[in-house]
Amino acid sequence: MVVRREMGEVDPAFVQDIEHRPKLAVVEAGGIPLIDLSVLNSVHGKEEGDPRGLAGLVAEIGDACKDWGFFQVINHGVPSDLRLRVETVAKKFFALPLEEKYKVRRDEENPLGYYDTEHTKNVRDWKEVFDFMLEDPTVIPASHKPDDQQLNELRNQWPDYLPEFRGACEEYARGVEKLAFQLLELISLSLGLPGKRLNGFFKDQTSFVRLNHYPPCPSPELALGVGRHKDAGALTVLAQDDVGGLDVKHKTDGEWVRVKPIPDSYIINVGDIIQVWSNDTYESAEHRVRVNRERERFSIPFFFNPSHYVTVKPLEELVIMQNKSPKYEEYNWGKFFTTRKLSNFKKLEVENIQIYHFKKDI
Numbered sequence: 348m349v350v351r352r353e354m355g356e357v358d359p360a361f362v363q364d365i366e367h368r369p370k371l372a373v374v375e376a377g378g379i380p381l382i383d384l385s386v387l388n389s390v391h392g393k394e395e396g397d398p399r400g401l402a403g404l405v406a407e408i409g410d411a412c413k414d415w416g417f418f419q420v421i422n423h424g425v426p427s428d429l430r431l432r433v434e435t436v437a438k439k440f441f442a443l444p445l446e447e448k449y450k451v452r453r454d455e456e457n458p459l460g461y462y463d464t465e466h467t468k469n470v471r472d473w474k475e476v477f478d479f480m481l482e483d484p485t486v487i488p489a490s491h492k493p494d495d496q497q498l499n500e501l502r503n504q505w506p507d508y509l510p511e512f513r514g515a516c517e518e519y520a521r522g523v524e525k526l527a528f529q530l531l532e533l534i535s536l537s538l539g540l541p542g543k544r545l546n547g548f549f550k551d552q553t554s555f556v557r558l559n560h561y562p563p564c565p566s567p568e569l570a571l572g573v574g575r576h577k578d579a580g581a582l583t584v585l586a587q588d589d590v591g592g593l594d595v596k597h598k599t600d601g602e603w604v605r606v607k608p609i610p611d612s613y614i615i616n617v618g619d620i621i622q623v624w625s626n627d628t629y630e631s632a633e634h635r636v637r638v639n640r641e642r643e644r645f646s647i648p649f650f651f652n653p654s655h656y657v658t659v660k661p662l663e664e665l666v667i668m669q670n671k672s673p674k675y676e677e678y679n680w681g682k683f684f685t686t687r688k689l690s691n692f693k694k695l696e697v698e699n700i701q702i703y704h705f706k707k708d709i
C-alpha cells in the first residue's frame with residue numbers, strides 16, 4: 348500500500364480526507380469569549396447579591412452563545428482539588444499497559460470504560476478514552492431501531508487495580524454537574540425563559556464524563572485527535588491541560604480558532620440539543636482536536652445530556668415569543684444517543700445521525 352508507506356507509522360484508518368486535514372499554521376487571535384462567573388457564586392451565596400451583576404452575566408452568556416457557541420469560564424466554583432485528583436488518576440490509568448486497560452474495555456454490550464478505536468465521521472481518532480456515566484445505572488434504549496421499545500441499564504466499569512480512580516472520577520463528575528446546572532439556568536434566562544425552565548429534562552440524565560488521552564502523533568498533518576464534529580448533547584463542560592489543540596470553527600468567517608489553555612478554567616460549548624430547543628437562536632459550533640509530534644495531551648469533557656425519554660424540539664413558548672415557526676421535527680434523545688454511540692464504536696457504512704436530518708424544509 349503506497350499510502351501507508353508515505354505516512355510512516357500512521358494507519359490509513361486515521362487519515363482525514365484532504366479537505367479536512369489541519370493546516371499547520373494556528374490562529375489564536377481574539378479567541379473565544381472569557382466569562383468570569385464570580386458574580387454567580389456571590390449571588391447564590393448571599394441574599395444581598397447584586398441582581399444587576401447577574402443580569403450582566405446573563406447578557407454576556409447570551410452573546411457568547413450567539414456569536415460563538417463556545418466560551419471559557421473562570422471563577423466557576425468547581426474546587427480545583429477535584430480536578431487535580433481526576434487529572435492525576437487519568438494520567439496513571441492511561442500509562443498502564445494495554446492489557447490492564449483492556450480489563451475495563453468497552454464492547455458491544457457495554458459502551459462504557461476504556462477504548463482506543465473511536466471514529467468521528469468514520470475516520471479513526473488519534474486518542475484513547477475512558478467513559479463513565481454520571482448516574483449508575485443509566486437507562487437508555489436497548490437498540491437504535493425506532494420500533495424497539497426495550498430499555499437497557501448501563502453500568503460503569505472501574506479498574507480495581509487503581510483503587511483511587513473511581514472516587515476521584517465520581518467526585519469530579521458531581522462537582523462539574525453543579526456548574527453545568529448553573530450554566531443551564533443562565534442559558535435559560537438568556538433566552539428570556541425562567542431560570543429552571545430546562546432543569547426537568549435532566550431528571551434521569553444520560554450525562555457522561557470522558558477522560559481523553561491524545562498521545563504524540565508521528566503525522567499530525569494527516570490525522571486528528573478528534574475529527575471535526577458538533578457535540579450532540581445539551582452542553583459540554585471541558586477541562587483541558589496546558590498543551591492546547593482544540594480548534595473551534597468561528598461561525599461568521601469559518602476560520603478554525605485555537606482555544607488557548609487557561610489554567611483552572613472550563614471550556615463551555617452549546618450542544619445540538621440547545622440549538623434545537625432555542626430554535627437556532629444558539630448554534631452548536633463545529634470543533635476538532637489537533638495532535639502534535641512532541642507532547643501528549645489530556646482533556647476531560649463532561650457531556651450534559653437529558654433523560655433518554657425526552658422529546659427534543661424547539662421550545663413552544665420561545666417559538667411564539669420569536670414569532671417564528673419551529674425549525675426542527677421532534678426526535679427522541681435516547682434513540683439519537685444510542686445511534687451515535689453505536690456508530691462511533693464501529694465504522695458504519697451509513698452517514699452518522701445529525702440534527703440536520705430533523706431540520707424542516709421551511
Ligand code: OGA
Nearest residue numbers: 559573587593636646648
Ligand atoms: C469531544 C471533544 C475536545 C478536547 O470529546 O467531543 O470535542 O479538547 N473534545 O478533547
Ligand code: NI
Nearest residue numbers: 576577578634
Ligand atoms: Ni466535542
